[in-house]
Amino acid sequence: MDEGPALSPRERKILSDIEQILEADVELQHTLSSTAPPRVIAWSPLAAGIICILAVLCLGLLVAAAATSSPMLIWCFALAWVSLLVITALYLRGWFRKRRARSGGASRSAVAAFPGGVNAESVKAAVLIASLISAAAAGAVLRRRNAVYRRLSDEEEHASDNGGADDPGAVTGGSSR
Template sequence: MDEGPALSPHERKILADIEQSLDSDVELQRTLRTRSRLHAIARRPLAAGILCTPAVLCLGLLLAAAATSSPVLIWCFALAWVSLLAAAALFLRGWYRNRRTREGGTPPDRR
């Protein structure tokens, strides 16, 4: 494979200086480590599963509670609905923080 023309000694020195400054940038290294594609791909199915499981459970409980008018099923539906809302809120909070960090802002303090 042709890599193009060779670099002159001056260009190699400039390139080495740039690489050295990038290697010494701790913030850049941390960002590159945490933004790996494998990490992002591994998190998506988990988040989808965490949100879809209570959603399917809610739908099933809602249909069962509506068909039978059972107080137990109604309460189970209410608990599943609350867990779905909590999981969605946590997911959106994490998504918002990641988006804000990617755009150059700083995430809010975690308290």
């Protein structure tokens, strides 16, 4: 590999002196070590466990909210869902960064479209999957809500038919002749 022109002995000596001075500067070493990017939870196996637990919790809350139409359960589901999405996004961000570091970087088109360096195909797949999951969850909640409202409407209609003046048998208690 040709790395360009080699340094002259004088230049190597100057570079070595500069490195020694920088290594001796304790304040600089502390600053450089404290400005390292914070370790994201995405690299620990704990994050995957938290995501799985939140996913199960979301599923349980979704089923309970759809079955009871309770506003409290719906809000709890919404909170758990948002938490799941945020934690999953952080996890995936760390995973993509780790993967990119292993592969040596992203393609030029991915860098232009996503300054963070995430592969465009991965982002498209993640958005598509999230959209499908959201659509399925919304469809389930709406289907259950429509069934509850349909049942309530049928009960009201049935009650008005049986207790109304339209049915002479219901008013007199016998048959009408």
